[in-house]
Amino acid sequence: MIVLEALAKRFGAVEAVRRVDLTAADGRITGLLGPNGAGKSTTLRMLYGVLRPDRGRSLIDGLDVAREPVAALGRLGALPHNAGIYPQLTARENVRYFGRLSGLGGTDLERRIDELVGLLEIGEFADRRAKGFSHGQRLKVALARTLVHAPQNLVLDEPGNGLDVPATRSFRKLIVRLRDAGHAVLFSSHVMQEVAALCDDIVIISDGRVVAHGTPAELTSTVASGSLEDAFVAALERVTPA
Amino acid sequence: MRALGTVFLKEVVENARDRRTITSALLLGPLGAPLLFTVLMNVTLERERHGFEAPLELAIAGGSEAPNLVAFLKGEGVEVREFGGDANGAARAVRAHERRLVLVIPADYGARLRSGLPASVQLYSDASDTSAAGDRVRAESLIRGFANQIATWRLAARGLAPTLSRPLIVDQVDVSTPAGRAVTLLGMLSYFIVFATLIGGLYVAIDTTAGERERGSLEPLLTLPVARRELVLGKILATCAWMIVSLTLTVTAFAVSLRFLRLEALGMAANFGPHVALATIGVMLPFVLLGASLMTLVASFTRSYREAQSWLTALLLIPTVPIMFAALYQVPARLGLMWIPSLSQHLLISSLLKAESLVPASVLVSAASTLAFGALLAFIAARCYRREQILG
Numbered sequence: 001m002i003v004l005e006a007l008a009k010r011f012g013a014v015e016a017v018r019r020v021d022l023t024a025a026d027g028r029i030t031g032l033l034g035p036n037g038a039g040k041s042t043t044l045r046m047l048y049g050v051l052r053p054d055r056g057r058s059l060i061d062g063l064d065v066a067r068e069p070v071a072a073l074g075r076l077g078a079l080p081h082n083a084g085i086y087p088q089l090t091a092r093e094n095v096r097y098f099g100r101l102s103g104l105g106g107t108d109l110e111r112r113i114d115e116l117v118g119l120l121e122i123g124e125f126a127d128r129r130a131k132g133f134s135h136g137q138r139l140k141v142a143l144a145r146t147l148v149h150a151p152q153n154l155v156l157d158e159p160g161n162g163l164d165v166p167a168t169r170s171f172r173k174l175i176v177r178l179r180d181a182g183h184a185v186l187f188s189s190h191v192m193q194e195v196a197a198l199c200d201d202i203v204i205i206s207d208g209r210v211v212a213h214g215t216p217a218e219l220t221s222t223v224a225s226g227s228l229e230d231a232f233v234a235a236l237e238r239v240t241p242a
Numbered sequence: 243m244r245a246l247g248t249v250f251l252k253e254v255v256e257n258a259r260d261r262r263t264i265t266s267a268l269l270l271g272p273l274g275a276p277l278l279f280t281v282l283m284n285v286t287l288e289r290e291r292h293g294f295e296a297p298l299e300l301a302i303a304g305g306s307e308a309p310n311l312v313a314f315l316k317g318e319g320v321e322v323r324e325f326g327g328d329a330n331g332a333a334r335a336v337r338a339h340e341r342r343l344v345l346v347i348p349a350d351y352g353a354r355l356r357s358g359l360p361a362s363v364q365l366y367s368d369a370s371d372t373s374a375a376g377d378r379v380r381a382e383s384l385i386r387g388f389a390n391q392i393a394t395w396r397l398a399a400r401g402l403a404p405t406l407s408r409p410l411i412v413d414q415v416d417v418s419t420p421a422g423r424a425v426t427l428l429g430m431l432s433y434f435i436v437f438a439t440l441i442g443g444l445y446v447a448i449d450t451t452a453g454e455r456e457r458g459s460l461e462p463l464l465t466l467p468v469a470r471r472e473l474v475l476g477k478i479l480a481t482c483a484w485m486i487v488s489l490t491l492t493v494t495a496f497a498v499s500l501r502f503l504r505l506e507a508l509g510m511a512a513n514f515g516p517h518v519a520l521a522t523i524g525v526m527l528p529f530v531l532l533g534a535s536l537m538t539l540v541a542s543f544t545r546s547y548r549e550a551q552s553w554l555t556a557l558l559l560i561p562t563v564p565i566m567f568a569a570l571y572q573v574p575a576r577l578g579l580m581w582i583p584s585l586s587q588h589l590l591i592s593s594l595l596k597a598e599s600l601v602p603a604s605v606l607v608s609a610a611s612t613l614a615f616g617a618l619l620a621f622i623a624a625r626c627y628r629r630e631q632i633l634g
Contacts, residue, residue, distance in 0.1 A: 045461075048465040049464070049465060050461060050464050050465065050630060050633060051630050052630060069467070070467045070468070070469065071467070072467075073465060073466065073467040074467035076465070078462065078465035079462070080458075080461040080462055080465065082458050083458055083459070083461065083462045084457035084458030084459040084462075085457075085459060086252075086256055086457070086459060087457070088256045088257075088259040088260055089252070089255075089256055093252075097248065097252050098462075098466065100244075100245075100248040101245050101248055101249070101463075101466045101468050102466060102467060102468075103244070103467070129259070142462070145462070146462070
């Protein structure tokens, strides 16, 4: 389970995140939805420990990321926005590198890599150098790398960007499988449809603040039309009246 | 420590597949440096030998005024050439590099000489033309020899002992060993070795820092449950490994290529056998850590691969500055200088080349100080990776 408590972060004069509280429960897919520049990436970066919050804290299975980074991050798989892989390593070597750094090794690691190669349909290019991989292939390798240590919690920053239709479908299938296996999945997006199609819980942020949260049903019940898109727009307008 | 080893291995292997690293570590340093050095040395040696062996060519204006002088010079093996112009013509010819030297004998030369007055002759040369310096010295000493001969005859004709005019005689006693004479020429060698060592790790240092960030793989790496100092130290050690490869190959290439330089022809010997080669690598090892830490630290602060490239290329010059000074001013290998990295390595390598035995205290101070600087920079680099600005 991921819990963010009153996170806030400023860069110089810019208040990137004013206050974000959210919970991503086990066995549920939580979507962090917001327009570009709402503070989604900054929030997630504070969660996976590359930014230090000015206020508030991030808890992964109850472990404070700022205080016990190694223990907390060991229970998290993080896929940052536009994450790159190593072009001179093969797909398998890319995954193995992160596996070893996460403390795995030997036959356990090799078995896990084989498992991920099957799960993510990497087999065809598993032993090719990553140089020249397509965007979809790179994302699959990056996902396999994120999952290699079988983390209980998963955070993905705008993972769906730039994927073609088949790649999007297999990505969604994977997320659902992980949810069904009891993992907590938190992902950010600025694409309404993606969030609507996948999420059990939705947190809408705008201007560094949570402006609405709840299940898709709860959110749509707030607007007469019953559409999630209207609920999204209505939530944004509540903070920045047009 | 496990993570450190993982990072180290991955960076060594990944860079082994990178063309830039391979070219710089295996080709540029180890082949380029000895090649450039050998060419430079051969040019120098040719010039020196030319100075000793080739007959001196001297153009003389107004030679008919001084038949005895011309005959004397010819007798000394000088190739005398008639020069048609006057003093102005001589100056022009030398300035235009048509002639290296022109000796002008004025019309009153014979008359002054006969009446016992000092006769003057003018030797035109261009002091900025270093290739003519040897010729000038030789011509001047020959003319002086002729003058001494006349003085001797004059004294003898008056019944005086010729030695009267020579109250003092300076004898030059050269105590340098053949290896010691070679070292002034070989002074550049340590410069090339330091350069090749740094080049070997240059692209690894960039790839593991600025390259990692530019590819977008730094952020995922930092989300792993690993202490960041282990990541940084693994990267620095991988850079060290490639530098050691380059260093070893370069020193080996030097040991081989120096056999093809004809230093013996000048009464010099190149003291660069297997033992000296090994000792040179040993002396350089502490410098490897310093160089790798410095390059990693600087490249970590740059915003892109290209920026890192220009910064590190400029950085290559820093360790060569003290070496340049030492070579220029012939700085002796004093213990008090051994704390300065790169200078101390240069001085120690020079001692090895001169076949002097190394002073243990000097080796110790050099290694300890260089390692301490290297460790300090590695520590600062590790601290930098704890800052969130490292993501750029």
